[in-house]
Amino acid sequence: MASPIVRLKPVRKANPLHFAAHVVLLGVGLILLYPLFFMILAGFFSKEEFSMTILPFIPIPNNPTLMNYKTLIFGSVDSSTSTYILNSLYRTLYNTFWALLTSFLAGYAFARLKFKGKDGLFLTLLATQMIPGTIALIPTYLQLARWPYANGNDIFTGGTGILNTWWVYLIGGPAINIMGMFLVKQSLEKVPIELDEAAKVDGAGTLRLIFQILLPLQLPILAFVAITTALGTWNDFATPFFYTSSDSLQTLPSAITRMSSAAIGPVGTPNYPMMITLGLGTTLPALLIFFFFQKYIVQGLASTGIKG
Amino acid sequence: MEQTVPLEHPIRKTRFKRLLVRHRDAFIAAAILGPMIFWWLVTSGFPTLFGFVLGFFEWIGIQGNPKFIGLDNYIRFFQDPLYYGALLRSIWMGALVSITTLSAGFGAALLMNMPLFGKGVYRSIWYIPAVTSTVATTQIFNLLLDPNNGMINNFIKSMGYEPIVWQFSVPWSVFWIVVYSVWKGVGGAALIWLAGLQSVDVTLYEAADIDGAGRRQKLRHVTIPGLKPIATYIIITSLIGAIQIYEQVMFMTGGGPYGQTEVLVFRIYRDAFWDFNLGMAGASSLVMAVIVFTVTTIYYRRTTRSDRRMTIPLKKVK
Structure with missing residues (x-):
């Protein structure tokens, strides 16, 4: 039987096009990761050696030191690293908690409840998302500074208000998270309403319906809300940088911002390796979040982008 | 009873x-x-x-008293090159960033859509820059570009050429701002394009196969028309994001050389927090808001009319 037979399944051959795709994706991918490689290596330099080395693309220290990494993890006498890390962490947890709570409940209200003016309210809230955030920057500063009866203010003026206090970070929490509300609503609308009715027939109350039946179905989209909020807060340098000044209130990104603006100043040599290690300390937790939950990021990006 | x-x-x-x-x-x-x-x-x-x-007040310094001046701030905005120049720079630099990011992301998405071994790994690697903190990573770019001891200049010197002082040249400064923005944005763009590519109806490809269409014809007649909704979405959101970039400008060039890379949002920051010219900062914010709002509204009108799709521009995932 040497006669040629029509092959139903083509045998997989080494496809030159696939090979080229691998080369491009991997090659460019490694270039994209270069800044992270550099950060890891630079962390092993001492301040003195770093300033004396003529930097090549791949710097290898002659006398590698763990000092920077130790300072990052355990803190040191002249650095409040652990305060920065804890501040970042508390802010992130706080904002993520509120984002989840408000977007889930608001998403439920808009997807499942019937009330007058629902569509109008929904569209108005969405429309505000198009206004760029920069416009509120200065008014927010004024609002925080003039917060009634806070820190020496009579009704509006006189003191510093809640600027430069923990309230700067706490104040925004309970406000509705419009982006998350939108996503949860879209996702809830794909759950058939018959499920609610069946649950009610079986005797479930509203709270039970919301938290025991609908909530578990929304976990993927809530994961996306949580991840974007967590990453956004963790990397946010602007809020602490503009609205706080004392050292004990800084977060990792804002501390780096301050160190690097101090580095531009005329006095002394900047401690680049330490700054870079702090930067790595900022980046790594974000990477961990990303690696553990990347499935949800892909799904979430897709659902925001493609269809409702 | x-x-x-x-x-x-x-x-x-x-x-x-x-x-x-x-x-x-x-x-x-x-x-x-x-x-x-x-x-x-x-x-x-x-x-x-x-x-x-x-924006309708003259208000210098937070301690100062606001004075109503009507449209004067807006008149100044469109007469003073400091402001309209910054706006124009925001627009063309934003367009440059957008176009480069989206085309690179599209190319990457086409490759990632192939049945490759380990494509999930590539997706992650390409997206990683998007989750890093801008402060931390612009620092590495600044070291890379340092005129005295930067890695690139050290490499150029070791090849026997004269080092380049990137910071003194407008085109180079713009170039590196664009490179940084693309570095950070290309993975996200690729993911969204990829989701778009995968949402194209598979039966259309099968039909094209039966009709004997080649790879290029399928791209042109099936893929690209199928991508239209997501293309509008991603182009608009990316443009809106890109005309508002300021962090990389602030950390990499500080607006220099001679204010030639100063974009509008960075100008707003300077006015608000360095010069305390609150009125002008408010006026500039309103101009920016009107532009963004107009672009988005036009986009909504078009998309909701054509296919009743509800999408909202994502705030940048930091």
Whole structure:
């Protein structure tokens, strides 16, 4: 039987096009990761050696030191690293908690409840998302500074208000998270309403319906809300940088911002390796979040982008 | 006779209950939405409205007294090259960033859409820059570009050429800002393009196969038309994001050389927090808001009319 037979399944051959795709994706991918490689290596330099080395693309220290990494993890006498890390962490947890709570409940209200003016309210809230955030920057500063009866203010003026206090970070929490509300609503609308009715027939109350039946179905989209909020807060340098000044209130990104603006100043040599290690300390937790939950990021990006 | 008295009470009770039942949804909605929308109005709505008003005042320094000057700030905005120049730079640099990011991302998405071994790994690697902190990574770019001891210049010197002082040259400064922005954005763009590619109806490809279409013809007649909705979405959101970039400008060039890379949002920051010219900062914010709002509204009109799709521009995932 040497006669040629029509092959139903083509045998997989080494496809030159696939090979080229691998080369491009991997090659460019490694270039994209270069800044992270550099950060890891630079962390092993001492301040003195770093300033004396003529930097090549791949710097290898002659006398590698763990000092920077130790300072990052355990803190040191002249650095409040652990305060920065804890501040970042508390802010992130706080904002993520509120984002989840408000977007889930608001998403439920808009997807499942019937009330007058629902569509109008929904569209108005969405429309505000198009206004760029920069416009509120200065008014927010004024609002925080003039917060009634806070820190020496009579009704509006006189003191510093809640600027430069923990309230700067706490104040925004309970406000509705419009982006998350939108996503949860879209996702809830794909759950058939018959499920609610069946649950009610079986005797479930509203709270039970919301938290025991609908909530578990929304976990993927809530994961996306949580991840974007967590990453956004963790990397946010602007809020602490503009609205706080004392050292004990800084977060990792804002501390780096301050160190690097101090580095531009005329006095002394900047401690680049330490700054870079702090930067790595900022980046790594974000990477961990990303690696553990990347499935949800892909799904979430897709659902925001493609269809409702 | 005696029976009527006890009856009255239950009837009133059921009426009240009926009211409660009929408007049950509204009560629950008010209980859920009321507090969080109120608080949103206080912490976000009010400052935004205040920002719109700010542009109509002359207000130098927070201690100073605001003075109503009508449209003077806006007239200055469009006469002073410091401001309209910054706006134009925002637009063309934003366009440059957008076009480069989207085309690179599209190319990457086409490759990632192939049946490759380990494509999930590539997706992650390409997206990693998007989750890093801007402060931390611009620092590495600054070291890379340092005129005295930067890695690139050290490499150029080791090849025997003259080092380049990137920071003194406008084209190079713009170039590196664009490179940084693309570095950070290309993975996200690729993911969205990829989701778009995978949402194209598979049967169309099968039909094209039967008709004997080649790879290039399929790209042109099936893939690209199928991508249209997501293309509008991603182009608009990326443009809106890109005309508002300022962090990389602030950390990499500081607007230099000679203010030639100063974009509008960075100008707003300088006005607000360095020069304390609150009126001009408010006016510039309003101009930016109007531009963004107009672009988005046009986009909505077009998309909701054509296919009733509800998409909203994502705030940048930091």
